[in-house]
Amino acid sequence: MTDDHSTDPGRNGAAPVVLVRSVQVAFGGLLALRGIDLDAAQGERLAILGPNGAGKTTLFNVIAGDITPTGGSVAIKGVDCTRLPSRRRPRLGVARTYQKARTFEGLTVADNIYLALAGHRRRHRVPWRTAADRALRAEAEGVAESVWLGDHIETDAGELAHGQKRQLELGMAIATEPDVLMLDEPASGLSRGEREHLVDLLEALPEKVTVLLIEHDMEVAFRIADRVVVMADGETVTAGTPEAVRSDPRVHEIYLGSEAETS
Numbered sequence: 001m002t003d004d005h006s007t008d009p010g011r012n013g014a015a016p017v018v019l020v021r022s023v024q025v026a027f028g029g030l031l032a033l034r035g036i037d038l039d040a041a042q043g044e045r046l047a048i049l050g051p052n053g054a055g056k057t058t059l060f061n062v063i064a065g066d067i068t069p070t071g072g073s074v075a076i077k078g079v080d081c082t083r084l085p086s087r088r089r090p091r092l093g094v095a096r097t098y099q100k101a102r103t104f105e106g107l108t109v110a111d112n113i114y115l116a117l118a119g120h121r122r123r124h125r126v127p128w129r130t131a132a133d134r135a136l137r138a139e140a141e142g143v144a145e146s147v148w149l150g151d152h153i154e155t156d157a158g159e160l161a162h163g164q165k166r167q168l169e170l171g172m173a174i175a176t177e178p179d180v181l182m183l184d185e186p187a188s189g190l191s192r193g194e195r196e197h198l199v200d201l202l203e204a205l206p207e208k209v210t211v212l213l214i215e216h217d218m219e220v221a222f223r224i225a226d227r228v229v230v231m232a233d234g235e236t237v238t239a240g241t242p243e244a245v246r247s248d249p250r251v252h253e254i255y256l257g258s259e260a261e262t263s
Contacts, residue, residue, distance in 0.1 A: 023072035034234040045211045047225035054231040093179030101165035105158030113140040116172040147171035163189040187217040
């Protein structure tokens with residue numbers, strides 16, 4: 001497959017960091033994604049919203065390489081990676097979190113973040129402590145502090161509460177200094193205070209980092225996002241600024257209204 005994506009203009013006139021074109025995903029006879037188009041510019045904060053079953057996580061899985069699409073294409077930083085496995089995404093500067101946090105249980109919080117840092121820096125563990133290793137350990141502890149796990153640095157990841165595991169996974173993702181950060185419901189399981197901290201943390205990310213966010217917490221999504229895409233039944237319903245999407249009657253009917261009735 002040839003790389004034609006580098007010539008596609010982004011929203012600011014440059015090639016988008018993430019470019020999805022006509023993506024379809026079929027699970028047997030079920031068409032989960034029905035020709036989705038999506039682009040995200042460098043430094044953009046893009047929220048993807050929609051009711052359960054809309055196809056949001058399936059789209060994330062396609063972009064992250066966890067699912068190969070039935071049709072269409074995905075390019076990241078101008079590289080056609082439609083059929084590249086997920087292990088190739090970190091080399092393109094992509095990090096993601098999942099609906100169910102994925103951490104290394106049996107290892108401490110500090111060890112989890114240390115391994116994320118070491119993998120990103122392509123460092124190999126040695127049986128003795130070096131100055132570089134100690135510096136990396138200190139950096140891991142600093143990341144733990146930033147995701148409000150400073151009091152749990154030596155806690156086994158398996159002993160953390162649900163919300164704390166999500167905080168740890170976010171810390172592991174941030175530690176890799178990604179160009180594209182994909183967050184699948186990062187506020188799930190967090191208290192109101194923790195959600196406020198999450199917003200502060202994401203707003204403090206370097207401006208060059210592109211953030212793709214799936215989130216059911218409307219307050220969090222609208223505060224973080226520059227642009228919002230709303231999906232339903234595997235299709236894009238509308239896209240625009242948070243203000244435009246908030247006032248769109250289709251969104252109230254398809255997503256906001258149904259969520260409000262059940263919340």
